[in-house]
Amino acid sequence: MYPLNEELSMKNILIIGCAGQIGTELTMELRKIYGNEHVVATDLKEAPASIMQSGPFHQLDILDREGIRSLVKKYQIDGIINLAAILSAVGEKNPMLAWNINMNGLINVLEVAREEGVTRVLTPSSIAAFGPETPIENTPQETVLKPKTMYGITKVAGELLGDYYFNKYGIDVRGLRYPGIISHEALPGGGTTDYAVAIYYDAIKYGKYTCFVKEDTKLPMMYMPDCLKATIDLFHAEIKNLKHHSDFNLAAMSFTVGELAESIKKYMPQFEISYEPDYRQAIADSWPNSIDDTSARSEWGWKPEYDLDKMTQDMLHHIKIKHQNGEY
Numbered sequence: 001m002y003p004l005n006e007e008l009s010m011k012n013i014l015i016i017g018c019a020g021q022i023g024t025e026l027t028m029e030l031r032k033i034y035g036n037e038h039v040v041a042t043d044l045k046e047a048p049a050s051i052m053q054s055g056p057f058h059q060l061d062i063l064d065r066e067g068i069r070s071l072v073k074k075y076q077i078d079g080i081i082n083l084a085a086i087l088s089a090v091g092e093k094n095p096m097l098a099w100n101i102n103m104n105g106l107i108n109v110l111e112v113a114r115e116e117g118v119t120r121v122l123t124p125s126s127i128a129a130f131g132p133e134t135p136i137e138n139t140p141q142e143t144v145l146k147p148k149t150m151y152g153i154t155k156v157a158g159e160l161l162g163d164y165y166f167n168k169y170g171i172d173v174r175g176l177r178y179p180g181i182i183s184h185e186a187l188p189g190g191g192t193t194d195y196a197v198a199i200y201y202d203a204i205k206y207g208k209y210t211c212f213v214k215e216d217t218k219l220p221m222m223y224m225p226d227c228l229k230a231t232i233d234l235f236h237a238e239i240k241n242l243k244h245h246s247d248f249n250l251a252a253m254s255f256t257v258g259e260l261a262e263s264i265k266k267y268m269p270q271f272e273i274s275y276e277p278d279y280r281q282a283i284a285d286s287w288p289n290s291i292d293d294t295s296a297r298s299e300w301g302w303k304p305e306y307d308l309d310k311m312t313q314d315m316l317h318h319i320k321i322k323h324q325n326g327e328y
Contacts, residue, residue, distance in 0.1 A: 010079030010120060010235075012038050014071060016062055016109065017083030018051055019043035021186040022124075022178075022227060026081070027051050029228050040075050044084075062105035068112045077116075081235070082109045082123040088151040089280050090190035095150035102154035110165050110173070120172040122235050125159050125247055127179050127220055128152035128192075132286050139288040141249045141295045148286045162246030174234055175246035179220035179291065181227050182311060184318040187328075192283045196221055196260060199273070200315045203264050204323050208272040213281050215258040215273075218289045222252040223306040223314070230302055237300035244295050251291035252304035253311075263312040 013034060018027045018041035028050060031039045036055035041047055044061050051057055056075070060067050062084040071077065084105055091098030106123060113121050130139060131146040145156045155177075162173035180193025184200070195211050196219075202209040222230075230250055255263075261273040296302035306314075322328055 012075050012077050013079045014040045014077040015081045016042050019047040021189050023083045024186045065108040072116045078119045080121045087191040088128050088149050089192050091151040098150045106158050113171050114169050122174045125155045125175045125177045127287050129155040136289045138290050138292045140292050159247040166245050173246050176248040176250045179222045183224035184315050192280045200319050203271050204319045210274045211257050212278045213284050214277050216256050217284050218256040220254045220291045223311040226252050226304045242299050248296045249291050249293040251293040254290040255308050263308050
């Protein structure tokens with residue numbers, strides 16, 4: 001599934017934040033590629049059993065620089081993927097926590113990478129890096145970055161830091177601006193786009209959903225298989241092909257909440273949706289409707305596989321099985 005250039009691939013990978021929405025699945029995909037013992041999973045909390053039982057796992061606080069360094073040395077790590085972050089909605093409730101984790105944590109990762117000779121670091125950015133002044137349709141790669149959330153501010157600063165460490169120290173830092181990520185494996189983790197996951201769970205469990213943003217709210221989204229593919233493909237891309245490094249625009253599909261609900265109704269005609277917008281509406285309104293990801297497509301061959309209806313069918317199928325098995 002993932003073309004791998006053996007000459008450029010890492011030997012031992014450290015994942016920080018393995019128990020989150022993306023980390024839960026990315027860890028297992030990378031273990032398929034590199035072998036279980038070569039992908040060291042870490043998180044502040046316990047990870048799912050699949051991760052803890054299949055390979056190395058350590059509890060790790062990203063604010064503990066010496067803890068990161070110890071694992072890098074112990075496992076001879078040459079690639080780090082940093083997924084630890086306080087997301088947008090939670091970050092607005094506790095902005096100083098978001099700054100501390102997202103910025104000081106990233107500095108710890110980059111400094112350990114610099115001091116210990118780690119070859120490559122991937123640390124994601126987000127569409128939260130954009131703001132109201134950014135063109136909302138087909139948002140270009142090079143554009144205004146004036147976010148209105150602490151999460152977004154940390155993501156812009158993280159992109160700049162990544163490029164700084166690349167240019168000053170020669171560390172191969174890479175990043176992509178994730179849209180909203182939708183998955184049936186892990187529950188939402190405090191982001192503004194969580195409605196696009198919760199709606200499927202509530203559709204199966206209750207046959208209805210109350211959304212915290214308005215019906216016409218439109219945002220860029222991506223299904224988890226595409227997210228994993230994009231992350232791994234960029235991680236493995238040959239550096240000679242990359243003109244950008246820490247800030248790749250990434251896109252798959254864009255839809256309104258109303259369009260999402262209609263997609264579900266194609267397969268669950270009795271499904272009902274209501275709307276009770278809260279503070280997250282203002283966050284969603286500050287983000288783009290759609291993204292131009294030409295740079296990712298041209299520099300490392302990015303191409304999504306899922307559209308809205310294909311994703312809906314797959315989400316409903318898997319969540320129905322989980323519900324029948326009493327998993328939620």
